[in-house]
Amino acid sequence: MKKNPTITAQTKQNLIDAFWELYCTKRIEKITIKEISARAGYNRSTFYEYFSDVYDVLDQMENNLIAKLQELPLQQLSSPNETFPFEAIFNLYSQHSKYLVVLLGEHGDPAFQHKMKASMKPMMKQALLSHGANDGFELDYTMEYALSAMIGILSYWFGQEEAPSIEKLMELLSEISSEGVMKKLLRYE
Template identity: 80%
Template sequence: MKKKPTITAQTKQNLIDAFWELYCAKRIEKITIKEITTRAGYNRSTFYEYFTDVYDVLEQMENTLISKLKELPMQQLSSPGDPFPFEALVSMYSHHSKYLVVLLGDHGDPAFQGKVKASMKPMIKEILVSQGAKDGFELDYTLEYALSAMIGILSYWFNQEKGPSIENLMELITELSSEGVMRKLIG
């Protein structure tokens, strides 16, 4: 008898949630499958139906978050002078902050920021080129700089207890972008 898709999806999510609780408390090398399955209320064989190891759980979580980034309507959310969809990113970041704050933080996965940038760079680059930016090393390096700054400032903001309002943060990011980075991108 086949399992119902909703049951298997819930089982997988329960295992992910158990992993996440442990990952927030300790480094991935210290997390065992036994801890995950005990916390989730399943046995090891159930874990192996969905994942190969703890690193696979992390990778699947990260891939899910990256796919959410790729779903952002970049072209619709950017204007000719401002191709970075800050509001969409802040919204997405807010919605998934539970994960992103940790993954992009000091104790998260160092490779995750690179994955985020790699998923966004082609979309933003396409917008910039369509607006007249010259494709080349300057565009690549400037995008790398801008994306690193944007991810860094969002991570910093979400980790602050008394940070500025989202409106003030957006205003600052827009100023920084239009007065510095964006002049270089659009030329």
């Protein structure tokens, strides 16, 4: 007997949602398959139809978010008129902030930031090279610096209760980009 794909997808999503509720409140090594299954209203054998263990649930969630990064249009990733594709990354981050705030946060998956950067670098590199950038260590290190800063600032921004508006944040990032970090920091002394 063939399973209904709609029901199958919903069952998998229910298990993911149950995992996520637990992951938001406790470390992954403390989450059990029994807890996830019970919270979702299924038995353990149903869990094993979709996932091998709790780490597999996390990995599938992360891979789904990474796939969303791959959907970003290349022209948004690198425009000669912009210093960095902040708006494209911000839009992606906003759409999935429920997950990204936790995954990139203090109790999230330390490897996820690396996965995000690794998925974006080839796309950005391709776009930058098409705009005339020189391939080499400078390009690689500059992209690493920019992506680390962007992911870090967005994580910090989404985690603040009284965060500045997105316009103010983009203005600050533009100033930092044009003035340099040290000049901007010294201006506040």
